[in-house]
Amino acid sequence: MPVFGSIEAGGTKFRCAIAASATDIIAQADFRTRTPAETLADIITFFTESAAIHGEIAALGIGSFGPLDLDPASPCYGSIVRTPKPGWSGFNLRAALMAALACKVSIDTDVNASGLAESRLGAGRGLPSLAYITIGTGIGGGLIQSGRPLHGFAHPEMGHIRPRRAAGDNFPGICPYHGDCLEGLASGAAIFARGGRHLANLPEGDPLPAIIADYIAQLCCTLLLFAAPYRIALGGGVSSSNPGLFPLIRRSVSQQLSGYCGPLALDEIIVAPALANDAGLIGGLLLAGVMQA
């Protein structure tokens, strides 16, 4: 039985895994993100040592931080376009791993990989479409339609939409490009920049959770009006640490739509991910072409 490799490439750590099926990870290791050369050395050692025990991987799938060049016709296909992380801007992660491991390597964004896993095996299992949103240090999203991540001439960057200002919110925002785009106003970093506190530590009655929910709800409404996904899975650290956000977000979505899309079962549509921390790794395996069951 062939084994497949997966990498969840993050700004803080790289998670690596080997599996024969999407739900059965055989070996797994995490490495702190340093320079590309240092990080890649650890990754290659992991896959080489695993190969000695479990056999060579048939293919590798990567869900990576970005932005990424995902145009198969580009000479930079598979590279990280630009990032403040030293050494990573322009680094071709896919090409480097393909050369080192001598196997087929598929790459997509971290959110598309997680969304793919949630769509096929998690919160969207059996449904035609799912949107995956991560609300962590930043905000990102992907739309999985018929089991495939949606791409245009670039991958989605839906964390940078421009929400209408929530009543009473004058925070200028922290996005270096847009100031008060969604990520600039409602990401984990933005929440912390608003006063050095996390949502979970706020006193009863603090208006901030409702403000953040208003902004996240605007992204959910836009998704519903653009693509009507059967599920919107809200992942990332801010979502998982603050389950109380979910009812606030659903209420705000309902208010913002004002009944326009008919009665919607928002409890069923706007949900937590089902695969928790493994969505990214499982998504990488699916990108690699692993069997789903």
Added chain:
Amino acid sequence: MPVFGSIEAGGTKFRCAIAASATDIIAQADFRTRTPAETLADIITFFTESAAIHGEIAALGIGSFGPLDLDPASPCYGSIVRTPKPGWSGFNLRAALMAALACKVSIDTDVNASGLAESRLGAGRGLPSLAYITIGTGIGGGLIQSGRPLHGFAHPEMGHIRPRRAAGDNFPGICPYHGDCLEGLASGAAIFARGGRHLANLPEGDPLPAIIADYIAQLCCTLLLFAAPYRIALGGGVSSSNPGLFPLIRRSVSQQLSGYCGPLALDEIIVAPALANDAGLIGGLLLAGVMQA
């Protein structure tokens, strides 16, 4: 050679056509929209008389005003959900025509039909994706990906996204559901409600075109950040009557993105439709399964 039927179903008129290929319409007729019974009588007479000359149509495609029930599993599949037009709320346009014409009938929204035609044969020919936006009495949009309109549990309703207020614009908006959603602020009806004037009649220096362009640009930006379509074709009466809007929209998109998506050739991305008034009819033919060339 089999012939196919097409209907562009609008609130003012129904356009009907017969063709053997998407670019070669054999017969065409328009009928004023009255009650469903009156309108359908004319349509059925057209297709029956055409059949006597050109043969029975192999299939019919409809691009219709909506909202529509497009869930194939629904008992109301193919019906108009609700509309202020007397008699049409709940009317099952697809079922009525399927019964009368005894052929396969495909239905989608008017914007998806036009988008399909623009994507395959017009402004998006040869490209993987195109978004079609109509700015007319109302605002609607559709996204065509790999030659097919994107659907979720419902069809898109992107005219109802909630833009951020343009500087200096205090118009309350006219959308009966949302007040100042995009359609409520920037549709042809909203423009006229702002003072009984059309954009084309404004004196030099009037700020309204820039305000409308700001709002339309927000929809374009959201499309670029969600799906990065290779083309955004802006159709509808407001667009076609005011070509001066295009440079204003492109400039506003560029300002709003602030370089985030890299240098974009917005002259090539945000364009006028190529098929002009025939996009809807051609889209209906494509929905019916006509040959493309």
